[in-house]
Amino acid sequence: MKRIDGKVISDHIKALAAAETEQLRAQGVTPCLAVIIVGDDPASRTYVNNKKKACELVGIRSLEFALPGTAAQAELLALIEKLNADSAVNGILCQLPLPKGIDEKTVLTAIDPRKDVDAFHPVNVGHIMIGDPVLLPCTPAGIMEMLAYEGIDPSGKNCVVIGRSNIVGKPMAMLLMAADGTVTVCHSKTRDLASITSQADILVSSVGKPHFVTPDMVKPGAVVIDVGMNRDENGKLCGDVEYDAVAQKAAYLTPVPGGVGLMTVAMLMKNTVTAAKMQMTQQG
Numbered sequence: 001m002k003r004i005d006g007k008v009i010s011d012h013i014k015a016l017a018a019a020e021t022e023q024l025r026a027q028g029v030t031p032c033l034a035v036i037i038v039g040d041d042p043a044s045r046t047y048v049n050n051k052k053k054a055c056e057l058v059g060i061r062s063l064e065f066a067l068p069g070t071a072a073q074a075e076l077l078a079l080i081e082k083l084n085a086d087s088a089v090n091g092i093l094c095q096l097p098l099p100k101g102i103d104e105k106t107v108l109t110a111i112d113p114r115k116d117v118d119a120f121h122p123v124n125v126g127h128i129m130i131g132d133p134v135l136l137p138c139t140p141a142g143i144m145e146m147l148a149y150e151g152i153d154p155s156g157k158n159c160v161v162i163g164r165s166n167i168v169g170k171p172m173a174m175l176l177m178a179a180d181g182t183v184t185v186c187h188s189k190t191r192d193l194a195s196i197t198s199q200a201d202i203l204v205s206s207v208g209k210p211h212f213v214t215p216d217m218v219k220p221g222a223v224v225i226d227v228g229m230n231r232d233e234n235g236k237l238c239g240d241v242e243y244d245a246v247a248q249k250a251a252y253l254t255p256v257p258g259g260v261g262l263m264t265v266a267m268l269m270k271n272t273v274t275a276a277k278m279q280m281t282q283q284g
């Protein structure tokens, strides 16, 4: 089994983003990412800190806007409007989940699609759906980079995605399909899950439950991508996949931590640079 090293691949993506940032700076443009966090969810705080750290490393300017958990939706929308109008801001990211009482769809749709570095706006989702992506959703695009780096071509392969979220499952299926994979999406209502997953040449799990993917669900020689970010019984960070047991069966496996999570942040850097470049040409 080969462990797919998210650290090595994400460092590579960030180095490319840093080189492009350097070029933009030489032309007088410093890419800038605005990160919005609402409330004090500890996991969200960690993710936002990681994103800011990556910006620093790559040379992207980052701005943080922290609103209290009690903030009104109108306040958040007003902030997004202000950032949309600010030509110095190239990317806007609103960390999810949002507190109860704030409608996620309304908020994500308020972000200018050209600054939507998460690619969650319906316009960008539409671009992905028709195979004409502008900004790519960070986690699925990061997984495609991992596959490419390892020389794994999804073309003609059975690809099974467990999970149908807007953030991972659905866009993952679209990207694998665009790469000519034969894609099956499974979810909580799927019957006889193991019979489907055990036919997968490429299996992507985005369930959010520790020990969910067991060896009986995995085809010998499969590529297994673990998107889970869970805490186990001892409070330790773990994925969806029973790593040691599945490692005996899979040909490739991503670890947690040190896998997909690092790619998400690296792809955010890449999207911010892409957004900055796009906005330069649009503004003449």
Ligand code: GUN
Residues within 6 Å of the ligand: 093, 094, 095, 096, 097, 118, 138, 139, 167, 264
């Ligand atoms: N929450 C979990 N994953 C993500 C992500 O990729 N982007 C944002 N904004 N929030 C998230």
